[in-house]
Amino acid sequence: MSDERISPRRPQVFRLDEAAITLAPPEPVEAEAALPVPLEPRRRTGLSWGALFWSALGGVTSLAAYVGLSRLIDDLFARAEWLGYVGLAVTAALVLAGVVILGRELGGLARLAKLDDIRRRAADALADDDRASAEAVARDMLRLTAAAPTLARARADLEGHLSGIIDGADLVRLTERTLLAGLDARARQMVSDAARNVSVVTAVSPRALVDLAFVLFSAVSLMRRLAQLYGGRPGALGMLRLVRHVVGHLAITGGMAAGDTLVQQIVGQGLAARLSARLGEGVVNGLLTARLGLAAIAVTRPLPFTALPAPRLADVATGLLRKAEEEEKEAASRRQ
Template structure:
């Protein structure tokens, strides 16, 4: 018995199609890598931050104070004379109607700035992916933005005639930029150049630094608003605050007044700032700062990125500052 158990099994020959033969199922293959561990679910943040909660509560308190004050005022007016009460009601209704109109205008201005940002983001995506459908949607939005500019009527007609053609997405974006924005870019450069020249002249003759600072801030904010209107945005007060923040953020990302600009190299390399008088030097620097802010405003308010057309440089919009400063310095030296 033990010999039979320990004896090796002899080799046998069989056929796979025999009825007595059964095939064992294949063993499951072991995974080469361990199964991924599911990431822990992020903790849900509060629906409103502490700052948002504070401002909401403050707005509610101020609204209640205004309501109680107005109701007490109207009650006192009716107690004095009935016609005074109705006059108070009329003024209150006019005040509320004006407040609603102002809020509606501010919301519309913020919405238009947001629309410009959205169009520019989709335009960059259409250019990167050469997406014809997305590019056509972007171009139609730009056409609607330019509908309020009478000088672009012929350009809109020409561009609409090319919309039905077989054009790639990137080429359609380039065509829209050349057709619609070339004239606007030229006007924007002129606006920036005029603002920089005015700031340079006024701050050069201004007797006080406080007046210089106030005029530079006023000119820069006014220039940003004008550029936004030129490209289709109509910012109100809140929209202007957002636009200024956007421009300053763009300057922070791009490095502000870059030292590689040709105009800055000309000032530093030729020692022009050292040869100019103190007032003329301050005027040139203030004009350059205004021009740099204007270029940043063009970059953040233009609905399409600069691809087919060259982006304006500091030397393009502020080159006259140096020439004018040199002429004034030469005239002053001749008088001496």
């Protein structure tokens, strides 16, 4: 190797437009080095500790139940033969009822999952304008609403237009207008009635615990009826899943949106200040019930709102303000 050392160059100032300056061409960059290397998330393999715990707990509980029932039947046979046969018959009835209930719960969960799947595939068909996916969504909607006699004519009209629509997005919109217009109107009416009932009951109820119980009961009942309206029919486990989805939807959309026109009407006109404490509490509870109902519609509706307008809080809860103002005027006239 040479012992010569390169002398350091002093910094210089120059302009890029000088004639004596020659710019070196950029160095070639290999294509593989230029592309970023995607980092894949680390995937867990095997069972997690939580899944192992619940699986083991279920197995131990099943074994304990089996051992307990077998000992009980053996004791019954030891006492009297007919008691043993009675114990066998009651155990068989218990197992049969448990299997039927479990099947219903799994069926309810499957129906709710079917609604989510149709809504997801419809959104994809709208975004991609996919004719095949849109037709599959339309046929799934026909099967979903087959048990509704009020939609018989709507189903016949949709079946007659399936082959005539070329664009996938237009087919999804036609399916929404044909099959869900009437169901949406009934859903808005159900939400409005539930909000009005909650407002009236909580306004006249003397106990806060009664108010809370009635609001919870009305909200859960409204969610169940909306799911049944759109073809869900959830069971007990399905209701837990539905409530979780509704609460998650409220968290995503911001819950009681302060920018809603109805809330602006209450705050801007000072209506809450003019109402009495009980009537104001009733209006707030009614608005909360209406907001939960709108979230339940968005979760249980099998198609996204595209061709039809989504219901707003003002559409289902305007009657609460009118009724509260009338009751306040009546109370004021009686005091005078």
